[in-house]
Amino acid sequence: MGDWVEKNTVLEGANAMPAPTWHYLKMNDVSIEVPASLRVEPAVATAVSEQAVAPAGTFEYSLAMLQSWWDARWPSRVPISGAGADDAEAAYGGTAQSAYQRNADALEASQSLEAAFATGVGADAAGLLAQAAGDPIVIASDEGQNVRATVTVLGVADAFSSAAIDVVAGMNSTVNLDIVVDSPEAPENAAGFTGTTVRVLAGFGAKVNIRRMQTLDAGFDDIDDLGILTTDGARITVSQTVLGGNRTFTGLAADLRGDKSRLDIDLHYLGHGEQAHDFNYVVRHHGRETECDIQANGVLAGKSRKTLRGTIDLIRGCKGAQGNERETVLLVDKGVQNRTVPVILCNEDDVAGNHGATIGHVNAEQLHYLRTRGLSEKQAEALFLESSFDFALGAAPTEQAAAGVDRLARAVLGRSVVLDESEPTEGSR
Numbered sequence: 001m002g003d004w005v006e007k008n009t010v011l012e013g014a015n016a017m018p019a020p021t022w023h024y025l026k027m028n029d030v031s032i033e034v035p036a037s038l039r040v041e042p043a044v045a046t047a048v049s050e051q052a053v054a055p056a057g058t059f060e061y062s063l064a065m066l067q068s069w070w071d072a073r074w075p076s077r078v079p080i081s082g083a084g085a086d087d088a089e090a091a092y093g094g095t096a097q098s099a100y101q102r103n104a105d106a107l108e109a110s111q112s113l114e115a116a117f118a119t120g121v122g123a124d125a126a127g128l129l130a131q132a133a134g135d136p137i138v139i140a141s142d143e144g145q146n147v148r149a150t151v152t153v154l155g156v157a158d159a160f161s162s163a164a165i166d167v168v169a170g171m172n173s174t175v176n177l178d179i180v181v182d183s184p185e186a187p188e189n190a191a192g193f194t195g196t197t198v199r200v201l202a203g204f205g206a207k208v209n210i211r212r213m214q215t216l217d218a219g220f221d222d223i224d225d226l227g228i229l230t231t232d233g234a235r236i237t238v239s240q241t242v243l244g245g246n247r248t249f250t251g252l253a254a255d256l257r258g259d260k261s262r263l264d265i266d267l268h269y270l271g272h273g274e275q276a277h278d279f280n281y282v283v284r285h286h287g288r289e290t291e292c293d294i295q296a297n298g299v300l301a302g303k304s305r306k307t308l309r310g311t312i313d314l315i316r317g318c319k320g321a322q323g324n325e326r327e328t329v330l331l332v333d334k335g336v337q338n339r340t341v342p343v344i345l346c347n348e349d350d351v352a353g354n355h356g357a358t359i360g361h362v363n364a365e366q367l368h369y370l371r372t373r374g375l376s377e378k379q380a381e382a383l384f385l386e387s388s389f390d391f392a393l394g395a396a397p398t399e400q401a402a403a404g405v406d407r408l409a410r411a412v413l414g415r416s417v418v419l420d421e422s423e424p425t426e427g428s429r
Contacts, residue, residue: 009034011124015251015280017309019100019345027307027341030278032125032223032249034160038193040132041159048149052175054140059166060114062201066231067113070257074111074317108315113257119197119227120251120280126225129197133164141173141206148176150398155183155220157190162223165198169206169234178397179212181224182404183244186217191246195223202234204258209237211397215404216244217411218273224250231258232287241392242269242277244408251280256290256321267296268395270388271304271336272412279308285321285351294325299388301332301381311343314351322352329359332381382413389417 016029107116119126130136141147153163169175181194194216202208214222222245228236242248254263269277283292294310312323329338342355362384370380389409396402402418409417 008036009128011122011128014122014125015120015249015278015309016122017280017341017343018104018282018311018313019343021341021343027309027339030249030307034128034193038158038160041156041161042133042163043154043156043161044133044163045152046137046149048137048139049147052139052141052145052147052149054138054168056136056138058138058140058168059199059201062168063113063117063229066201069231070113071111113229116255117199117227117229118253119199119225120253120282121223121225121249122251125223125249125251126197126227129162129195129223129225130164132160132162132195133197136164136166138166138168139175139177140168141170141175143171143173145170145173147174150178150180151196152180152182152398152400153194153196155181155186155190155192155194155216157186157192160193162195162197165196167198167200167208169200169202169208171203172205173203174207174209176209177211179210180398180401180404181212181214181216181222182400183217183220184400184404184407186220189219190217191219193221195225197225198227200226200228200236202228202230202236202261204231205233207235211239211395213241213392213396213401213404214244214248215401215408217408218244218246220245221247222249224248226252228252228254228263230254230256230261230263230287232260234258234261236263237266238264239266239395240268241395242267243388243392243405245275247276247278249278253282254292255284255286256292257286258290259287260289261287262291263293265292265294267294267298268388268391269296269298269306270385271298271300271302271306272385273302273304275304277304277306279306281309281325282311282313283323284313284315285318285323286315287321288318289320290318291321292323296327298327299330299332299384300336300338301385303333303335305337307339307341309341309343310355311345312353312355313345314348314353316347318348319350321348323354325355327357327359329357330384331359331361332384334361386413386417389413393417
């Protein structure tokens with residue numbers, strides 16, 4: 001298809017925190033560079049039940065239909081004239097004191113669901129991924145329907161391969177979406193770019209379960225971009241497993257608009273070699289008694305680097321809301337770099353926000369114990385890497401994903417993590 005662009009594309013301000021911290025920390029956002037030499041070649045396979053396939057524009061239409069619901073819920077919030085920061089500051093009694101606060105107040109006063117909807121990596125990244133993907137994959141469930149879909153994105157050498165996915169879950173329906181990102185047929189030392197941009201709209205009482213597993217070879221970069229909006233009683237679960245790739249960018253932005261809606265995020269990642277992982281989670285609580293729970297677990301080895309930004313925003317009106325975020329990181333080697341930025345923003349009383357992190361190296365006692373069992377320090381450290389692959393193998397949503405986990409394990413560990421049933425187990429010898 002030829003080159004995509006004539007010069008490199010750089011996405012500035014990607015994976016940005018909504019409320020920036022000190023600039024010298026260099027953690028507010030990240031730049032993503034997409035080489036000009038890549039051609040567009042989306043290698044995407046889908047398996048969706050026929051009755052769940054919907055036309056393009058379904059997401060936009062459904063979001064517009066929800067605008068009247070939101071306006072009726074907050075009739076006292078009169079839209080300001082325009083979206084200027086000065087108007088917002090006056091409307092809210094002069095409380096805005098920063099660019100972030102002024103813009104946030106203006107957005108709230110406008111009441112626009114369309115303007116408020118966002119994806120985690122950012123609008124530029126979402127647009128880039130959608131442009132490369134072509135026609136979006138649209139999954140829509142009717143009231144009470146149970147739908148399952150699988151989307152597989154394959155890395156192609158010297159190419160940009162991506163998918164754009166819209167999910168519209170009807171009232172009291174269930175949508176299960178599995179996303180597998182892998183590069184099983186890429187030649188040795190191949191390089192490329194993969195990505196997915198996903199928009200989710202969960203109707204009243206709907207359940208949406210998303211699992212994404214990434215097992216790319218070392219030459220590929222990957223973007224995982226996700227945006228979510230919930231209505232009353234909706235339940236969203238997101239499970240993300242990041243094992244491979246060179247540079248990875250994972251961003252999730254969720255707007256818990258509906259009362260008593262809930263979001264659960266479970267992230268597992270492994271850093272090895274010179275990998276660089278960048279994660280950004282932003283959860284905005286609008287609805288009353290909404291809940292979110294962000295759990296991140298990772299292992300960093302070699303000279304890998306990781307940044308995780310987690311922002312819970314408790315917005316005026318979300319009484320009874322609760323947000324939790326917690327990360328556990330095991331630092332296997334001294335050459336790794338770990339950065340974690342948990343943030344809680346609060347503009348409402350009668351709410352709860354909690355965050356915590358457990359970060360540490362393998363301690364001397366653990367290494368000594370393993371050495372007494374005949375393992376060298378290098379072998380002992382490999383055990384922690386192997387445990388990440390073992391977990392991913394058990395969580396693999398498809399056979400192809402499991403094969404990708406094993407292929408990557410053989411590249412990193414030098415051995416398979418799949419038990420050969422032809423060999424006798426220890427108990428049968």
